[in-house]
Amino acid sequence: MDQRALIAVDLGAESCRVSLLQWITGAPVVTLVHRFANAPRESDGLRWDLGMIEAGLDEGLRRCASIATEGVRSIAVDGWAVDYVRIGVDGRALADPFCYRDERTVEAERSLHRKISPEQLRELTGIQLLRINTLYQLFADSLAGLPEGEQWLNLPEYILSRWGGARVSEYTNATHTQLTEIYRQHWSREIFQAAQLDLASAPKIVPPGTVVGRLQGPLAELSALRDAALIAPACHDTASAIAGIPATGNDWAYISSGTWSLVGTLVEQPHNGEAARADNFTNLGAVGDQICFHKNVNGMWLIRQCVEQWAAEGTEWTVQDLVAAAEKLPKPDALLDVDEPDLLLQGHMPRRINAQRAKHGLAPLDEGAANAPAFASLIFHSLAARYARVLDRVALHSGKRLKRLFVVGGASRNEFLNRLTQEATGLEVFRGSPESSTVGNFAVQLAVLDGNRDVNSGVYGEHVSRWAGLLVAALGRASTAR
Ligand code: LRH
Numbered sequence: 001m002d003q004r005a006l007i008a009v010d011l012g013a014e015s016c017r018v019s020l021l022q023w024i025t026g027a028p029v030v031t032l033v034h035r036f037a038n039a040p041r042e043s044d045g046l047r048w049d050l051g052m053i054e055a056g057l058d059e060g061l062r063r064c065a066s067i068a069t070e071g072v073r074s075i076a077v078d079g080w081a082v083d084y085v086r087i088g089v090d091g092r093a094l095a096d097p098f099c100y101r102d103e104r105t106v107e108a109e110r111s112l113h114r115k116i117s118p119e120q121l122r123e124l125t126g127i128q129l130l131r132i133n134t135l136y137q138l139f140a141d142s143l144a145g146l147p148e149g150e151q152w153l154n155l156p157e158y159i160l161s162r163w164g165g166a167r168v169s170e171y172t173n174a175t176h177t178q179l180t181e182i183y184r185q186h187w188s189r190e191i192f193q194a195a196q197l198d199l200a201s202a203p204k205i206v207p208p209g210t211v212v213g214r215l216q217g218p219l220a221e222l223s224a225l226r227d228a229a230l231i232a233p234a235c236h237d238t239a240s241a242i243a244g245i246p247a248t249g250n251d252w253a254y255i256s257s258g259t260w261s262l263v264g265t266l267v268e269q270p271h272n273g274e275a276a277r278a279d280n281f282t283n284l285g286a287v288g289d290q291i292c293f294h295k296n297v298n299g300m301w302l303i304r305q306c307v308e309q310w311a312a313e314g315t316e317w318t319v320q321d322l323v324a325a326a327e328k329l330p331k332p333d334a335l336l337d338v339d340e341p342d343l344l345l346q347g348h349m350p351r352r353i354n355a356q357r358a359k360h361g362l363a364p365l366d367e368g369a370a371n372a373p374a375f376a377s378l379i380f381h382s383l384a385a386r387y388a389r390v391l392d393r394v395a396l397h398s399g400k401r402l403k404r405l406f407v408v409g410g411a412s413r414n415e416f417l418n419r420l421t422q423e424a425t426g427l428e429v430f431r432g433s434p435e436s437s438t439v440g441n442f443a444v445q446l447a448v449l450d451g452n453r454d455v456n457s458g459v460y461g462e463h464v465s466r467w468a469g470l471l472v473a474a475l476g477r478a479s480t481a482r
Contacts, residue, residue: 004068008021008076010079011156018035030475074211091161124181125175127282160213170208172284239286240437240439252406253405265402282295298343300411334360412431
C-alpha cells in the first residue's frame with residue numbers, strides 16, 4: 001500500500017484546521033498540524049478575511065510538508081456551506097466573501113419570494129428554506145448591481161481551485177446552495193431563470209470523492225507536496241462529519257454539533273412531503289448516494305456570542321468553565337426558543353436573550369458576566385429540549401425507530417449537554433469524533449485512492465464508512481455519554 005501521507009483541510013466559521021494522516025507501522029495516525037481562529041468582520045458588510053484564511057492554509061500545508069518527509073499523496077478541503085467567492089477570469093478572488101450572517105439577505109429573501117414562491121423553491125429543491133443559502137446571497141448581489149457573468153465558487157472548492165484544482169461545485173455542498181434539483185446532481189434551470197441568475201456562471205457539479213487536479217504553484221515546489229492530488233471530498237463540512245460516523249443499522253440519528261447543531265438522520269430517498277416541509281427539514285446530499293435529512297438548530301453560536309460580549313466588557317469566560325458552572329445550577333424555570341431568527345444574528349447575545357424573555361413576560365436575567373452560568377444553563381437546557389423535539393420529528397418523517405444518537409463535532413466534548421440530550425431524548429447518546437469532518441474528509445480520500453470505485457454508489461459509501469471506523473478507532477474509541 002502507498003505509505004504517503006494525506007492532508008485534510010476543514011474550514012470552520014470559528015477556526016480552520018489542517019490535519020495530516022500518516023502511516024506508522026501500517027496504522028493511520030492523524031495529527032492536527034495547524035489551527036487558526038476565524039471570524040467574520042465588518043468591512044463593507046460582514047465578510048470573511050480571505051487573505052488571512054489563504055495564508056493560514058498555505059502555512060498549514062508548509063508545516064505538513066516539513067513533517068511528511070515520506071511525501072503527500074492527496075489534499076482535500078471541506079468547510080462550512082453556502083458562502084462563496086466571486087472570481088475573475090484568472091481565477092483570483094474579486095473581493096472578500098460575505099458571511100452568511102450578513103443582513104443583506106433579509107431584503108433579498110422578500111424580494112426573491114415575489115419572483116418564485118417559497119413553496120415552489122421547496123418543491124424543486126427539497127431544501128430547508130434558510131435565507132443564508134447561496135441562492136439568496138447571489139440574489140442579494142444582483143440586487144446590489146453586481147455584474148452578471150462573474151463566476152463563483154463555494155469556499156472549499158475555491159481553495160481547491162486556488163491550489164490548482166478544476167473549478168467545480170461538489171455535490172453535497174451544491175445542494176446547500178438551494179440551486180440544485182432535489183436529489184439530482186444538476187442545477188435547477190427553473191430557479192436560475194426565476195431569480196435571473198446566470199447559469200453559465202455556476203460551476204460544474206461533481207460527486208464527493210472527485211480528483212479535481214494536482215497541486216500547482218509555489219507549494220508544489222516543496223518536495224513532499226510535489227504531485228499531490230487535489231480531491232473534492234464531501235466539501236460540505238456537515239456531510240463530511242456524517243461520513244465520519246462509522247455506524248451501521250437503521251436506528252440512529254446524528255447531531256453535528258458546533259456553531260450550528262445539525263439534527264437528523266441519513267435516508268435513502270428524499271422526504272419532501274407536506275409534513276417534512278411544514279417542519280422545514282432539509283434533504284442535503286450525503287456521501288454514497290444517501291441524503292442528510294436534518295434541520296439546522298442553533299448551536300454553540302449562542303454561548304460563544306455571550307462569551308464575546310462578556311469579554312468585550314472585560315471578563316474572560318471559557319466555554320469549558322461555563323459548562324462546569326452551569327452543571328451546578330438547577331434547571332431553569334422557562335426555556336428559550338433557540339431558533340428565533342433574532343438569536344442567529346451577531347452582537348450582544350445576553351440582551352437578545354432577554355428581549356425574547358420579555359416577549360414572553362419573563363423577568364430579565366442580569367446580563368453581567370457574573371451571571372454567565374445562568375445564561376449557560378439556560379442555553380444548554382434549551383438546546384437539549386429543542387434537540388428532543390426535532391428528533392421526534394426526525395423519527396416521524398423518516399419512519400425510523402431511533403435508539404441511538406451520535407453526537408459529533410467540537411461541541412460533542414460538552415458532556416453536560418450530552419447528558420441533558422440523553423435525558424431529553426431517551427436515546428442512547430454516543431460521543432463520536434470532535435473532528436468528525438476531518439475523519440470524513442480523510443475517509444472519502446482513502447476510499448477513492450483505494451481503488452476504482454464509482455463515487456456515486458452505495459458501495460463507495462460503505463468503503464468510506466469502513467475507513468471512518470478505522471480512523472475513529474485510531475483517534476480514540478467512541479464512548480457513551482454516561
Ligand atoms: C456547519 C454548516 C451547516 C450550514 C451552515 C452554513 O458548519 O456548514 O451545515 O447550514 O454551516
